[in-house]
Amino acid sequence: MASKIVTFVLNGRETEVMVKPLTTMQVVLRDKLGYNATKVGCKEGACGTCTILVDGEPMLSCLLPAEDVEGRQVTTLEGLTPVDGLHPLQQAFFDNYATQCGYCTPGMIMVAKALLDHNPSPTREEIVDALSGNLCRCTGYEPIIRAVEVVAEGQDSRRPAMAERRRDKEIVR
Amino acid sequence: MSEQNLDVVGQSVKRRDGIGHVTGKTVFVDDLRFPDMLYLKMVRSPYHHARIKGIDFSAAEKVPGFVRAFTYKDVPKNIYTILCLIGVGPDEEPVLAEQEVLYKGEQIAAIVAETEEAAMEAVAKTRVDFEELPAVFDVEEALKPGAPILKPWGTNYFVYEGHDCRRIRYGDIEAGFAQADYIVEGRYQPGPVEHAPLETTACIAKPEADGRITVYTNTQALYFTMDNTALILQVPFNKLHFVGGTVGGAFGGKVDVIVEPIATLAAMRTGRPVKYQFTREEEFHVSSTRTAWRIYFRDGVSKDGHIVARQVTSYADSGAYNRHTPYAVTKHAANISGPYTIPNVHVDVHCVYTNRQPSSAMRGFGVTSASFSTELQMDKIARTIGMDPWEIRLINAYRNGDIRPYQKVVEDATLVEAIKGAAKLVGHELPKWAQAMNSWDRGAATPVTVEG
Amino acid sequence: MTTKAYNLPESLDEALGMLAQYGSNLLVMAGGTLAMPLITKGVSQPERVMGLRRAGLSYVRETGGSVAIGAATPLTQVVNYKGLPLLPQAAHNIGGWAIRNMGTVGGNLFAPPPAGDLVVALLALDASVKLANARRQRVVPLAGFFSGFMANVLEPDELVVEVQVPRPQGDTALLKLGRLHTDTPTVVGVATRIVWEGRKVKEARVALNGVGPYPMRARKAEAMLVGTALDEAAIAAAAAAAAGECEPFSDPIASEWYRRKMTGVIVSRALAQVAA
Numbered sequence: 001m002a003s004k005i006v007t008f009v010l011n012g013r014e015t016e017v018m019v020k021p022l023t024t025m026q027v028v029l030r031d032k033l034g035y036n037a038t039k040v041g042c043k044e045g046a047c048g049t050c051t052i053l054v055d056g057e058p059m060l061s062c063l064l065p066a067e068d069v070e071g072r073q074v075t076t077l078e079g080l081t082p083v084d085g086l087h088p089l090q091q092a093f094f095d096n097y098a099t100q101c102g103y104c105t106p107g108m109i110m111v112a113k114a115l116l117d118h119n120p121s122p123t124r125e126e127i128v129d130a131l132s133g134n135l136c137r138c139t140g141y142e143p144i145i146r147a148v149e150v151v152a153e154g155q156d157s158r159r160p161a162m163a164e165r166r167r168d169k170e171i172v173r
Numbered sequence: 174m175s176e177q178n179l180d181v182v183g184q185s186v187k188r189r190d191g192i193g194h195v196t197g198k199t200v201f202v203d204d205l206r207f208p209d210m211l212y213l214k215m216v217r218s219p220y221h222h223a224r225i226k227g228i229d230f231s232a233a234e235k236v237p238g239f240v241r242a243f244t245y246k247d248v249p250k251n252i253y254t255i256l257c258l259i260g261v262g263p264d265e266e267p268v269l270a271e272q273e274v275l276y277k278g279e280q281i282a283a284i285v286a287e288t289e290e291a292a293m294e295a296v297a298k299t300r301v302d303f304e305e306l307p308a309v310f311d312v313e314e315a316l317k318p319g320a321p322i323l324k325p326w327g328t329n330y331f332v333y334e335g336h337d338c339r340r341i342r343y344g345d346i347e348a349g350f351a352q353a354d355y356i357v358e359g360r361y362q363p364g365p366v367e368h369a370p371l372e373t374t375a376c377i378a379k380p381e382a383d384g385r386i387t388v389y390t391n392t393q394a395l396y397f398t399m400d401n402t403a404l405i406l407q408v409p410f411n412k413l414h415f416v417g418g419t420v421g422g423a424f425g426g427k428v429d430v431i432v433e434p435i436a437t438l439a440a441m442r443t444g445r446p447v448k449y450q451f452t453r454e455e456e457f458h459v460s461s462t463r464t465a466w467r468i469y470f471r472d473g474v475s476k477d478g479h480i481v482a483r484q485v486t487s488y489a490d491s492g493a494y495n496r497h498t499p500y501a502v503t504k505h506a507a508n509i510s511g512p513y514t515i516p517n518v519h520v521d522v523h524c525v526y527t528n529r530q531p532s533s534a535m536r537g538f539g540v541t542s543a544s545f546s547t548e549l550q551m552d553k554i555a556r557t558i559g560m561d562p563w564e565i566r567l568i569n570a571y572r573n574g575d576i577r578p579y580q581k582v583v584e585d586a587t588l589v590e591a592i593k594g595a596a597k598l599v600g601h602e603l604p605k606w607a608q609a610m611n612s613w614d615r616g617a618a619t620p621v622t623v624e625g
Numbered sequence: 626m627t628t629k630a631y632n633l634p635e636s637l638d639e640a641l642g643m644l645a646q647y648g649s650n651l652l653v654m655a656g657g658t659l660a661m662p663l664i665t666k667g668v669s670q671p672e673r674v675m676g677l678r679r680a681g682l683s684y685v686r687e688t689g690g691s692v693a694i695g696a697a698t699p700l701t702q703v704v705n706y707k708g709l710p711l712l713p714q715a716a717h718n719i720g721g722w723a724i725r726n727m728g729t730v731g732g733n734l735f736a737p738p739p740a741g742d743l744v745v746a747l748l749a750l751d752a753s754v755k756l757a758n759a760r761r762q763r764v765v766p767l768a769g770f771f772s773g774f775m776a777n778v779l780e781p782d783e784l785v786v787e788v789q790v791p792r793p794q795g796d797t798a799l800l801k802l803g804r805l806h807t808d809t810p811t812v813v814g815v816a817t818r819i820v821w822e823g824r825k826v827k828e829a830r831v832a833l834n835g836v837g838p839y840p841m842r843a844r845k846a847e848a849m850l851v852g853t854a855l856d857e858a859a860i861a862a863a864a865a866a867a868a869g870e871c872e873p874f875s876d877p878i879a880s881e882w883y884r885r886k887m888t889g890v891i892v893s894r895a896l897a898q899v900a901a
Binding site for chain 2: 103
Binding site: 020021024043057058059063064065111114132 | 628629630631633656657658661662664665666674676678701720721722723724726727807808
């Protein structure tokens with residue numbers, strides 16, 4: 001069984017790994033490189049928790065052989081986190097309760113990042129459409145959509161929580 | 174005491190683990206790696222009901238990376254009765270199957286190997302000699318004479334204090350029906366539901382230099398799981414150190430203590446860390462689900478909308494084993510008459526075994542099925558007698574001081590206020606007699622015939 | 626996983642050469658959305674795998690009379706392609722964004738039923754597929770590509786290299802019924818195209834997926850529409866014919882009964898959309 005060396009740029013850093021044939025990026029990132037933010041949910045491309053960006057496009061690392069990213073730019077959630085503080089999407093997810101158990105969060109944020117890079121002012125429908133490949137079992141999705149809207153609208157995501165509750169009451173009607 | 178003076182009550186409090194979640198730094202069980210870690214995969218029954226005649230590991234043992242196989246003989250106390258800690262029996266589920274399997278997917282033997290692939294291959298190469306037995310999948314079929322018997326005590330139901338079901342008896346049901354102007358019947362069948370957490374059930378058991386075992390787990394119930402594990406392994410509780418609390422979704426699906434005992438046993442016997450994580454297929458096909466129910470209502474209702482008699486026969490599909498279902502049945506029985514005051518109540522709730530995936534806890538288990546069916550039944554009553562669905566509920570709403578069918582005095586009713594609040598929120602105007610009601614006034618609701 | 630070799634050929638010739646050399650011992654994949662889950666879980670244990678991401682098969686080329694789409698073109702590219710009706714919507718009916726970035730046009734031909742959300746639209750557009758081995762190429766109508774459940778006319782040494790779509794005439798409609806609004810398995814999918822002669826139907830295409838061993842044309846329904854004015858009666862008759870001639874199956878998503886019933890409903894709605 002011939003192992004190969006694969007070279008790619010991971011979160012801005014040139015990275016080299018030796019892999020057996022068909023080793024997935026999910027395994028490379030987590031088990032070989034210790035980058036745990038990218039999650040394991042189903043290993044069949046159905047849940048989205050393993051989403052990474054390859055040349056800025058969302059892909060499912062559980063379906064992606066490492067050899068296929070030779071020479072490409074790979075971005076994971078670790079690559080979004082600045083040295084100090086949080087990326088605006090991370091701050092918005094945190095402030096808007098868009099994360100509960102936390103398991104879908106990395107995938108959601110990566111897709112949201114790709115969306116906003118392509119389309120800085122998405123409509124709610126476009127946000128929902130972009131996130132449709134990512135499942136969440138905890139939040140009911142609304143806080144996640146709201147968090148992305150907040151960043152898209154360029155709002156300060158540190159809004160007072162009482163304003164949120166008043167807005168939620170209107171939705172009931 | 175005004176809101177501005179409080180730091181937590183009435184304020185939005187950010188999650189302590191929120192930063193970890195949004196940066197991906199929160200550590201889940203699968204994020205832990207130990208250099209000499211072994212992987213556990215389970216040999217499972219492909220049959221719904223079968224006798225085990227023998228197991229042959231010879232081909233499995235030849236798989237490169239195979240370390241060890243465990244059967245029920247290796248388990249110090251092979252009894253998996255997770256509610257034994259609160260005195261609920263009987264002991265009817267093994268940790269690893271002995272002579273018989275009762276559901277497709279049941280655990281038979283644990284294989285531990287150097288890699289996940291090797292463990293999977295060894296499982297595939299384990300030969301189990303089965304004698305297939307007839308199976309039953311329907312709760313009512315399982316109670317009929319001639320159905321295959323699943324339990325060692327000779328029946329397919331859980332015994333509640335000598336009875337074949339959980340019973341509520343209040344008033345005189347036949348007298349109640351005799352008074353009724355309408356009889357309204359209904360059958361409701363909430364189906365089984367899989368919790369489908371994004372993170373599958375998992376643990377890693379790791380022997381430590383001081384002789385203890387650290388168990389990293391995503392169980393919802395650390396002490397519960399630790400204590401059950403210790404009882405199964407027959408070790409003092411303080412030999413185990415359970416680390417957890419980070420759960421990638423559970424909703425009741427991670428209270429079954431299903432991975433920790435066998436992984437911990439394997440760690441103890443091999444001296445190495447052992448990881449046992451459910452695949453997505455196992456999470457769907459093997460892990461417990463919300464209980465499926467079949468619920469029959471027969472209500473006697475007077476012309477003015479009072480339910481004067483309620484008879485309910487419910488069947489809970491516990492699947493192959495108890496798990497938490499007998500407890501769900503008790504809760505269901507208590508709640509099935511609804512938040513309504515009914516003078517004559519007759520409830521039988523059966524906890525039935527079938528050759529299906531065991532059902533267990535899931536948010537509000539036992540009660541959600543009661544809420545679902547009672548409320549559909551209320552709507553049906555309203556339609557049948559030609560009454561407004563808001564009003565039928567107000568007329569029958571329980572009040573403080575009323576007696577529940579299980580003989581408890583109501584102390585905390587606010588149903589009337591909740592209904593009134595809901596009506597206001599959606600802009601529905603209730604008649605004046607309803608608006609005048611409250612939960613402390615035990616006088617009968619007196620609708621006047623003229624809408625007002 | 627027992628795979629001993631994984632190759633990413635950098636040209637079609639190289640890919641065909643590998644296929645000629647290894648034949649049916651070589652598992653071919655493009656996007657990986659169908660093959661990788663099976664390999665990861667040990668259901669499929671190929672010794673050799675060939676990936677087509679780098680073989681130069683990702684393109685959309687407009688020629689005079691038709692559009693040629695490389696077999697390894699990701700579905701996202703089709704979503705964004707404005708030059709043909711039905712296809713952007715059909716491609717968007719598949720999975721979520723990441724799946725569409727990985728899954729390919731050619732791959733959809735091999736997706737097990739009830740899949741085939743792109744194929745059903747290609748059928749309504751009279752698409753053909755170009756097949757090639759190391760010696761020669763041939764073009765086969767897509768409607769003749771499938772021969773049974775998970776079976777097709779591909780030879781062991783052939784690859785699907787291109788899908789060809791003639792510039793279509795007429796009015797089209799596409800509807801997919803699923804349990805959810807998006808990223809959902811198909812209960813029934815309908816693609817239809819009507820070519821008019823005056824106020825009468827000159828040619829009709831009614832393609833179905835999710836209700837048979839492979840995506841197929843509802844030939845009886847099509848024949849019944851020709852010569853009609855696509856009025857309510859004609860639509861009702863064609864919808865009933867489609868429901869009768871399809872071969873649905875039961876799966877965890879939907880029962881055979883429901884699929885057949887919904888075929889009638891969705892065909893009706895699709896034709897009504899065209900008529901409007």
